[in-house]
Amino acid sequence: EAQVTQNPRYLITVTGKKLTVTCSQNMNHEYMSWYRQDPGLGLRQIYYSMNVEVTDKGDVPEGYKVSRKEKRNFPLILESPSPNQTSLYFCASSLGGRAGNTIYFGEGSWLTVV
């Protein structure tokens, strides 16, 4: 089954404690990205990756890092989480990022920073 898998699905952590949210896709997609969803603000792109070793900032990259060492994986790293990073996070992937290709989303990761 084609899917985008995120882990963990739910996490409560404390300010400053580094954490990683993993994302994996099994569709051999080149393009992957991360979004956060907040009430009243909708979904906003954090980072994206056109292919292995190619990443770039989206609209709200502050406080986040990513890496793309393998095609299937695109982890989101919060080096020093703060309460304003409490949000619902989605990983997404598509065949390519430039041609209106369908973008598929994971199930989401609820992150609470206290």
Place this chain on the structure above:
Amino acid sequence: EDQVTQSPEALRLQEGESSSLNCSYTVSGLRGLFWYRQDPGKGPEFLFTLYSAGEEKEKERLKATLTKKESFLHITAPKPEDSATYLCAVQGSGNTGKLIFGQGTTLQVKP
């Protein structure tokens, strides 16, 4: 600046009562307009992509249409299982693959 506005914010229908959801957009060089369905606590589920004005796509009780300024998601004879938030997003000509989302329309269909 690329922007998407959806209306209404919330819509309550009786089962079988057809209606339409609106998505108005401004974007530089439309690459695609996407409709997604999102259930509470879940990720957006892809419904349709429309690429050019005049295009229409259908899936079961849903039909999406596109003009140069807006898109409509028509729901014919909805059922309670159609209750969800419907998200509209556009992808512009920039090379980021980014989707610009609207705030969504939350649809509730009562039996």
